[in-house]
Amino acid sequence: MTDKNREEPYGDDEVRPGAEGSEASASGPAPQEPELTVDDILGAEQNVDAAAEDAATGDLETALLNDLKRLQAEYANYRRRTEEQREVEIERAKGSVAKGLLPVLDDLDRADKHGDLTEGTPFTAIAEKLRGVAERIGLTTFGQAGDAFDPQQHEAIFQQPTPGASTATVLEVVELGYRLGSVELRPAKVVVAVPAD
Template identity: 35%
Template sequence: MSDEKKPVDDTVQSPTEAAATSPPDGVGVEQLKAMISALQSDLDKRIDDLAGKQDQYLRAVAETENVRRRLEREKEDTAKYAIAKFAKDILSVGDNFQRAIAAVPMDAVESDPALKALLDGVVLAERDYKSALERHGVRVIDPVGQPFNPHHHQAVMEQEDTGVPAGTVLQVYQVGYLLDDRCLRPAMVVVSRGGPKAGKPGDAPQEAPQDKPQSDA
């Protein structure tokens, strides 16, 4: 008998490895591929569904945050402008103060101490009235000499004046009022025309051109 050992065949699988790599009994290779493909398709579908639900969740969170911010902004505006209606109702009181002061002739005040005392009382009352409005955010619009602002002013007429830029407020017939940044009542004004074109706010003033020194020939 020969003592030579036969080479070991490395390709021979153990029973455990063969069971792990071989399809189950009664299942062909093609059937196994079909099962794997079906499982992969189901997994891809579930991943897509999960991505869609995550997108819906993020959109819902963003929409909720927008609603919260909008409600907070509306709440702030309500608190800020709560007195708007009341303020509009009492603006005529200030108009009456101004009419009363303007109706008193200055020469009559100087010759009548009682009239002067009465006028001083009306002026003091008007000052207190304006102070009370300012404490609640209501400010007077008295824009004489300022550029016309269609958001805060109402032009009742135009007047020729070449000495000021066109669109300058020359006279105020009736003062206006602002509540913080909201216009309660526009000021009724007279606006200039015929003058130079007014520059835009923030434009730097243009310097007059200077003669350049001539170089020696």
């Protein structure tokens, strides 16, 4: 077999590398591609994997941080709700105790009006202690003779036409009204002076 009978790997139109008269040899040597080794390829893959892992780690850290913030907010809300509920329960317990004391305090007021509470008697000492307990839990009274009649605070049990009265005023307090903090436990029962016709 001769060289001519061998097939050339390049067609007639293709430029052979290093052939004289070709474009590559006319403009100078062809730029050489950098040769890549297996280590280069593996290193590039590791860099890509590391970048993906960093991105995933960043996403994971962000997700964990958001979860932590959400849990902190939920805990703060839980604590606030628990504190509010505790305060409501304390006020409810105080109100229950105070309502139980109201009839006893009414009896003490009646005894005081009739002169049964004289200084130095054991009954007076007990009355003072009981009134002190009522004050410590925050129980206050309202409704005095001469106050302007307020249907939100007073319960009129009788209206007395009174000459010279221009507006409805409290003429006499039958039972004091009681409040526990801002909560009204009982309105004051009063006799109201109204203008005479």
